[in-house]
Structure formats: C-alpha cells, structure tokens
Amino acid sequence: MKRIYLLLVLFFSVSLGSKPIQDKDIYSSVVNWTDLLVSSSVKETIPKIVFDEEDPEFSGKNTATSQGKAHSLARKNAKEKLKVRLSQRLESIFFNADYTVYEYTQVNPQVRLRLNSYIGSEKEEYDFQFVKNVLEAKASLPLKGKEGILSHIPVEYGTESVPEFSEELVPVEFSGLVVDARHLKLKKALYPKIQTDRGLDIYSPLYVKEAYAIETGYIVYKEDQLGKGVEAKVGKNPYFVLALGTAGKNQTDLVIPTDEAAKFLSHPESRKNLTRCRVLILVSQ
Incomplete structure (x- = not known):
C-alpha cells in the first residue's frame, strides 16, 4: 500500500x-x-x-x-x-x-x-x-x-450556433472538452478548428464569444490534463476524446468521431461551454 x-x-x-x-x-x-x-x-x-x-x-x-x-x-x-x-x-x-x-x-x-x-x-x-x-x-x-x-487581431466571432445532434441520447453536462492529439503530428495554431469525421465543424471562432477567446485564449495546448490551469480552462468535469487525425492545409485542425461529438453536444450547457472556449488540446513535446 x-x-x-x-x-x-x-x-x-x-x-x-x-x-x-x-x-x-x-x-x-x-x-x-x-x-x-x-x-x-x-x-x-x-x-x-x-x-x-x-x-x-x-x-x-x-x-x-x-x-x-x-x-x-x-x-x-x-x-x-x-x-x-x-x-x-x-x-x-x-x-x-x-x-x-x-x-x-x-x-x-x-x-x-x-x-x-x-x-x-x-x-x-x-x-x-x-x-x-x-x-x-x-x-x-x-x-x-x-x-x-x-x-x-480582428476575427469574426460568434456568428453561428454550436451544432446540435438529433441522435436520441441521454443529455450529460460537461464542463469542457479535452482532445488528446499526443499520437498525432499536429501543428499548433491560434485558431484551430475541431470537426467530426463527417466534416462537421463543432469548434471554430464562429461559435465562440469574443470576450472568452481574448481573456482565456481560444485554445490552450498542454502535455497532460493535470496540473495548474487545467480546471480554470475546462472545468472539473470535461469530456475526453481521442482525436482520429489532423485536417486542413497546415494540419492544425483536429478530427474526432461523430458519435463522441454527439455525446458531448447532447447537453445545452456543454454546448454553451464551447462558446466559452473551454477547450484543451493535449500534444506531445
């Protein structure tokens, strides 16, 4: 023991x-x-x-x-x-x-x-x-x-609503989203997008509130989900998902499974937390 x-x-x-x-x-x-x-x-x-x-x-x-x-x-x-x-x-x-x-x-x-x-x-x-x-x-x-x-830097923020899925799921509230991309050769950017394997964007500047993007950062990259600042960024009960791959010309965007996105977005508060930039990407050093 x-x-x-x-x-x-x-x-x-x-x-x-x-x-x-x-x-x-x-x-x-x-x-x-x-x-x-x-x-x-x-x-x-x-x-x-x-x-x-x-x-x-x-x-x-x-x-x-x-x-x-x-x-x-x-x-x-x-x-x-x-x-x-x-x-x-x-x-x-x-x-x-x-x-x-x-x-x-x-x-x-x-x-x-x-x-x-x-x-x-x-x-x-x-x-x-x-x-x-x-x-x-x-x-x-x-x-x-x-x-x-x-x-x-002038950016177009918050002009669209976070997507909702029609699948019949029991809504679960999550405080944020953590995407594990440590197994990928992801390039880091100020404004990466997260999309499903069906090509639907679930996280982009068009969905977030400007004040949150500026105050907390649109995105944060870390080596692990523990330590200083994690709870402040994604809360106490974030949803964890393993990225399937990268996307975009510069390979800065991430692709996640559609069914995982549906689970996370099933609750209105989870969707609201996306607009508050409660997103963390895990990458390797």
Missing part, C-alpha cells in the same frame, strides 16, 4: 511539474502554447567605457563615457533586436489551417494595420540582467488578455 501511495505521489508530482508546450525558432524565440506567451532573448555586449577625450576611441562606435550611459545604450540596442525578433516570431505562427499570421495580414489589410499598431505600442515586458560585460535581455508579449495579441 505504501508503495502504491509513493507511486501516486511521484505520478502527480511529474504531472504537476510538466513543462509548458513550446515552439522555438532558429533565434530561440519561443511561443508558449500553455501559458499563451511569445518571448525572445538576446545577449548584448556592453559598450566600452572611454571617458578620456585624448583616447582615440573617445566618442567612437560602441563606446560610452560612463557606466550609466553604457548600460542605457546596451538596453536600447537589446530592445531594438528583441522587437524585431518578437515581430518575426509572431508573424511565423500559424493563424489557422490556411494561413500563418503574416499570410493572414497579406489578405486582410485591417489585420496588418492593427498588428503594426500593436507592435509599435510597446506592450512588451522586459527583463535585463547585467553579467560582467554582457547584458542578458528578455522580452515577452502575452497572447491572451486585454493587452494581448489576440485582442488586436
């Missing part, structure tokens, strides 16, 4: 301590799909301090006349690099099954204007650490929330 207890403690410790699902690019800029955050980091050499006017390097490139000015210049250079990297990383994210964020801005000029305005509004949070002659700098942008990226 004691051994079983220890194994359970170990299991839950591993689950609770599981790392967030992240994607990195060649510059190590990161999209954290669990906490819904985009971040990047750089190392900037602190300018050499030259205060003697007779020194040939005085007022030269990458020099400063005091430590304060040297640190200020390093922070400025790091900020410029981080802004570029964050912008590049953001634009490379899959928007949905058809576009990356950059591609979406090309077909929708309004999105381009809103995104440029957001990037220029300095919403980044910075962390600066001076280590010897190097500045280690990190910047991050939230995806969700009032100050997040999702609130600044």
Whole structure:
C-alpha cells in the first residue's frame, strides 16, 4: 500500500511539474502554447567605457563615457533586436489551417494595420540582467488578455450556433472538452478548428464569444490534463476524446468521431461551454 501511495505521489508530482508546450525558432524565440506567451532573448555586449577625450576611441562606435550611459545604450540596442525578433516570431505562427499570421495580414489589410499598431505600442515586458560585460535581455508579449495579441487581431466571432445532434441520447453536462492529439503530428495554431469525421465543424471562432477567446485564449495546448490551469480552462468535469487525425492545409485542425461529438453536444450547457472556449488540446513535446 505504501508503495502504491509513493507511486501516486511521484505520478502527480511529474504531472504537476510538466513543462509548458513550446515552439522555438532558429533565434530561440519561443511561443508558449500553455501559458499563451511569445518571448525572445538576446545577449548584448556592453559598450566600452572611454571617458578620456585624448583616447582615440573617445566618442567612437560602441563606446560610452560612463557606466550609466553604457548600460542605457546596451538596453536600447537589446530592445531594438528583441522587437524585431518578437515581430518575426509572431508573424511565423500559424493563424489557422490556411494561413500563418503574416499570410493572414497579406489578405486582410485591417489585420496588418492593427498588428503594426500593436507592435509599435510597446506592450512588451522586459527583463535585463547585467553579467560582467554582457547584458542578458528578455522580452515577452502575452497572447491572451486585454493587452494581448489576440485582442488586436480582428476575427469574426460568434456568428453561428454550436451544432446540435438529433441522435436520441441521454443529455450529460460537461464542463469542457479535452482532445488528446499526443499520437498525432499536429501543428499548433491560434485558431484551430475541431470537426467530426463527417466534416462537421463543432469548434471554430464562429461559435465562440469574443470576450472568452481574448481573456482565456481560444485554445490552450498542454502535455497532460493535470496540473495548474487545467480546471480554470475546462472545468472539473470535461469530456475526453481521442482525436482520429489532423485536417486542413497546415494540419492544425483536429478530427474526432461523430458519435463522441454527439455525446458531448447532447447537453445545452456543454454546448454553451464551447462558446466559452473551454477547450484543451493535449500534444506531445
């Protein structure tokens, strides 16, 4: 009995301590799909301090006349690099099954204007650490929330009703939906869709309320269904379903069995919870 207890403690410790699902690019800029955050980091050499006017390097490139000015210049250079990297990383994210964020801005000029305005509004949070002659700098942008990226990308929300099935089922209320896609080569996106094996969409931006999509994130990806934030996203009694496969040009959408979708959507409160973005996708690291 004691051994079983220890194994359970170990299991839950591993689950609770599981790392967030992240994607990195060649510059190590990161999209954290669990906490819904985009971040990047750089190392900037602190300018050499030259205060003697007779020194040939005085007022030269990458020099400063005091430590304060040297640190200020390093922070400025790091900020410029981080802004570029964050912008590049953001634009490379899959928007949905058809576009990356950059591609979406090309077909929708309004999105381009809103995104440029957001990037220029300095919403980044910075962390600066001076280590010897190097500045280690990190910047991050939230995806969700009032100050997040999702609130600044125009999306058509909530124009259709969640599908209802005519099958005779005993309605069961579920607090959310958890789709297990850990066995699939799924690509992550800001707005993936979930559909049945008969081609019917059961989850898309057209079904959800804008306030929930912005505040909690339209979708969250995790490695397992335990740990911090899961209950807040999908409630205490979510419905679990194993995905059959991926769909869409970018392979970001998921396909689930029609009979499983019918069970979940049999209760009006379950359908309402879809409109509240109570959806979690399990993926492998």
